[in-house]
Amino acid sequence: MxxxxxxxxxxxxxxxxxxxxxxxxxxxxxxxxxxxxxxxxxxxxxxxxxxxxxxxxxxxxxxxxxxxxxxxLCLDMPEERANHIEELVGDTVNEQDIRRILANLQYRGIITARERLLIEVAARFQEEIGRDLLDLSPYKRDSLHAELLKRLLRSLALG
Amino acid sequence: MxxxxxxxxxxxxxxxxxxxxxxxxxxxxxxxxxxxxxxxxxxxxxxxxxxxxxxxxxxxxxxxxxxxxxxxLCLDMPEERANHIEELVGDTVNEQDIRRILANLQYRGIITARERLLIEVAARFQEEIGRDLLDLSPYKRDSLHAELLKRLLRSLALG
DNA sequence: AAAGTTAAGGTCAATATTCGTCAATAATGC
DNA sequence: GCATTATTGACGAATATTGACCTTAACTTT
Incomplete structure (x- = not known):
């Protein structure tokens, strides 16, 4: 260590x-x-x-x-935070990206551990549905992931 | 074994x-x-x-x-609490049910306002995808809702 | 003032060390 | 028997470390 x-x-x-x-x-x-x-x-x-x-x-x-x-940097204003999230997430993210982003946000005190858990579970569920039930392409799944993640984080950043 | x-x-x-x-x-x-x-x-x-x-x-x-x-994140959830979630949510829930359940949980101090927000946003996103993109039947959408909600709540180990 | 010298920091590639993924097989439980 | 769960191994990806060589800016000397 x-x-x-x-x-x-x-x-x-x-x-x-x-x-x-x-x-x-x-x-x-x-x-x-x-x-x-x-x-x-x-x-x-x-x-x-x-x-x-x-x-x-x-x-x-x-x-x-x-x-x-x-x-x-200090991102105090909600507006700044929201923009930062857009950049952070981008248009597509895989599950590994999501984990990395969430770990980072928690580390920076922007989300709590429970919030992180909720987001991970939601993303996993979506992945599962997209893959097993709907047979979406990996690219499609990743862009849905990005969209979900951005909405979730935005809702927190602005609230 | x-x-x-x-x-x-x-x-x-x-x-x-x-x-x-x-x-x-x-x-x-x-x-x-x-x-x-x-x-x-x-x-x-x-x-x-x-x-x-x-x-x-x-x-x-x-x-x-x-x-x-x-x-x-949490201690093992007692069996009864898990069952309670099952009962609370059931096999299908519409968006109105979700809001009602979440309001109740927040009122009881079991989830925070931000956690509630996350769950609502995740559910809405799923609804939107299921409806607009995938053309799922209302019944199918509601049962996916139920599944998502149960997973989210179970992960927080609440009852 | 120009040229040379010195004292920084930057880049890149090679190597070593971990962990992750995926698919084939085996074992287990119903 | 069939479906799920567990085991294995080959291959791939990410991270850390090191060193040789490059670039830039200030200082010194002429």
Whole structure:
């Protein structure tokens, strides 16, 4: 359970929590040195963990006095949240995408565990019906999934 | 009688009971090794036993330091409560029935307003698909409604 | 001011480590 | 016997780690 990536991720999260600013400035080289890894490992952590999907924006600059800046987005307004959901879901999602999106939303405190469970059950039921009873194509099923997911999440975001 | 699947199921349940956390992290490879089976057997146990319908959520990650995380949302539902759901919902329900049932559950504090909203939205979406896209008979639609509602409520383990 | 030097960060591909899926078969329960 | 459930294994997909090589910006020297 001791994954370097997760350790570094945690570290950056703590830096963000420990500041009143909306962002932190990191030094790739120093971080890598501190955790005893190659610098590109930091890029990997950033790319895989601090994504817009998870509510972060990242800026950086090369050269002397270079830095990596991680900015925490806050989506307070319902309108923003709704738009974010549209992007997150897109036009088609498979069951794996759904699980990933829901885990992320719960992690960010946007939905509760029970709400997540309800959404999963609804999606599974729809998948089952679409596959076994109606013999829909996988593509059709995925686009129905996307539509269902967007409606469910929108109803929460706006409410 | 002591099928491998049941033994592994039991093992995971015991892990869940033996922790104060709401979830356990499993290693598919180690588990398989421990029980002397192929790794995909673990997937079978998870898929057939630890479903959202039974109140579990499962997350997993591949690759280095990968894991399977089983989250338990609720305690086992007593038999009588399950029966109560069956009675409450029956074999067919129309949208009006659904609204009535949900209003009642919310009034009794068994579900939140947001959960109610999710269930209603899911039911409406299903109705819409069944009617407009698939041209199902009203009876068929109502029995699908009943099935969906029962699954959703059962997953929340309410009575 | 231009050119060179130094000090950042970025990209990409190779490799290793897990887990997931699917379909064939076997076993079990009715 | 037939239908459902369980077991297995081959193959595929995702994630993590590392290192070689590239790009950019500031500083230094001429």
């Amino acid at each position: 001791a994954s370097l990536t997760r350790i570094i991720e945690k570290h950056i999260e703590e830096l963000l929590e420990g500041t009143s600013e909306e962002s932190v400035f990191l030094s790739r080289k120093d971080l890598a040195q501190h955790f005893g890894c190659v610098p590109s490992q930091i890029n990997y952590v950033i790319r895989s963990r601090f994504t817009p999907e998870r509510g972060y924006i990242v800026e950086s600059q090369r050269g002397g006095h270079g830095y990596i800046r991680v900015i925490r | 002591a099928s491998l699947t049941r033994i592994i199921e039991k093992h995971i349940e015991e892990l869940l009971e033996g922790t104060s956390e709401e979830s356990v992290f499993l290693s598919r490879k180690d588990l398989a090794q421990h029980f002397g089976c192929v790794p995909s057997q673990i997937n079978y146990v998870i898929r057939s036993r630890f479903t959202p319908e039974r109140g579990y959520i499962v997350e997993s990650q591949r690759g280095g330091h990968g894991y399977i995380r089983v989250i338990r």
